[in-house]
Amino acid sequence: MPSSLIIANSLISGEIFGSVTVMVIAIIATIAAFSSLGPMMLLQIGALGRQAVLQTYLIFAVFTERTISVLFMRNKNLVQSVSTREQMLALVMVNSTDSIVNINHAGLCLWSGGASLDLLGYSNQDIVGKNLNDVLSIENKNPDFIENFFNSSTEKLETVLAKPIFDPSRALNLSFRKFITDGIVSGAIITVNDITEESEKLAVAVEKSEKDPLTRLLNRYGFNEKIKSVLETQAENICISYLDIDHFKQINDTYGHEAGDRILTELARLMQATVPPPNIISRFGGDEFVIAIIANPTDAQNSLNTLIETISTTVFSLTDTVKAHITISCGYSFYKKGKPLDILIQEADSALYNAKQSGRNRVCNFVQSNSAT
Structure with a gap:
């Protein structure tokens, strides 16, 4: 068989396909040579015939070895590539500060990797078979969050906050993404990362923005945010009162602002003890509460x-x-559905003015502001 034909076949068909083609031809030729004549007849076919058979054998051996070698090397390279990727994935999982969990539609953990022991309280082996709701307390108003997640048509990433049951002081961020196999949602991949430090910093920032630094009561902004949530759930029986200290300016002028700060701090403590939660106490500024x-x-x-x-x-x-x-003097007004909060506070402030005018050290209702009660 001319070598030029073999090379041309490889160039046209590709190395592996070309080698396989020649190998198949060689096998067919070998079978044809021996099926009719048999090995003992080689002595009778002459030198030219023996040369032909020998060439057939050589071609079969050479191209079979070449084809098998190429396929073997390709397969070896593929195995090495897969092995390298598996090692890299294992290295990433070992050094990851996050936990990655695979769950099914029922919320059962099928597989886990990364820092599951630190974040979830279970090792990657022990968490398999556990229900996610038994491992985490998901901060979601809907208790059927996992079921609704799988029933929804969205394939976008969904994020919720959670706390591990073994350590409720820790804050976790959960990122849910559906796992799709052959067009069917077979489960979900959840990435769990620790946001405790970020949450603590945020809580400190929120407290600074909502709390009065002297009395530790809510400031004006904090009160407005707190009362909004109350008004959303409470349609009646809400009293807004406005208070201030009688002759507070004279105390500051006589004894100094340090004395005034002492009074404000002690007054805040008394208010919290006398009017406990769920009532809301705030300092709007100066001696006004x-x-x-x-x-x-x-x-x-x-x-x-x-x-x-x-x-x-x-x-x-x-x-x-x-x-x-x-x-102190106090004025108050009662909330009615639909009445804006700023109007309610203005009414209480107006009633406070009447309490001052009526002799101080008393409480006045806005509706009956012309007479002290």
Whole structure:
């Protein structure tokens, strides 16, 4: 068989296909040579015939070896490539600070990798077969979040917050993405990463933006944010009261602002003890406080009268050696559905003005602001 034919065949058909073609031809020729004559007849076919058979054998051996070698080397390279990728994946999983979990439609963990022991409380082997709801407390209002995730048509990444049941102080971020095989959603891949440090920093930032640094009460912004959520769920029995300290400017002018700060701090403590949660206490600025009392009109007014009396009978330390009594005045108004919060606060402030005009150290209702109660 001319070598030029073999080379041309390889160039046209490709190395492997060309080699396989020649190998098949060689096999067919060998079978044809021996099927009719048999090995013993080689002595009778002459030198030319023996040369032909020998060439057939050589071609079969050479191209069979070449084809098998090429296929073997290609397969070896493929195995090495897959092995290298598996080693890289294993290295990534070992050094990952995140956990990667595969769950089915029922929420059962099928596979896990990465820092599962640190984040979820289970090793990658032990977590298999566990229900995700038994491992994590997902901060989602819908308890059927996992079921709804699989039933939804979206294939986008969904993110929720969660806390591991073994360590509720830790904050986790969960990223859900559906795992699709042959066009069918067979499960979900969840990436779990620790955001505890970021959450703590955010909480500190939120506290600084919502809390008064002196009294640790809510400031104006914090009060507005807190009362919004109350108004969304509570349609009635909300009393907004506006308070300030009687003659507070004279105290500051006489004893200094340090004495004033002492009074404000102690006053905040008394308010928190006398009007406990779920009531909302805030300092709007200076000596002005706003309190939201969640109660019916009678109980709300009784709470405010009790607060006024408690403060008037308490001895405050203005300095290390000077003590004194103080009083406060209070005005309040009741929430009605649809009434804006700023209007409600203005009404309470107007009632406070009337309490001042009526002699201080008292509580006035906006509706009955022309007479002290």
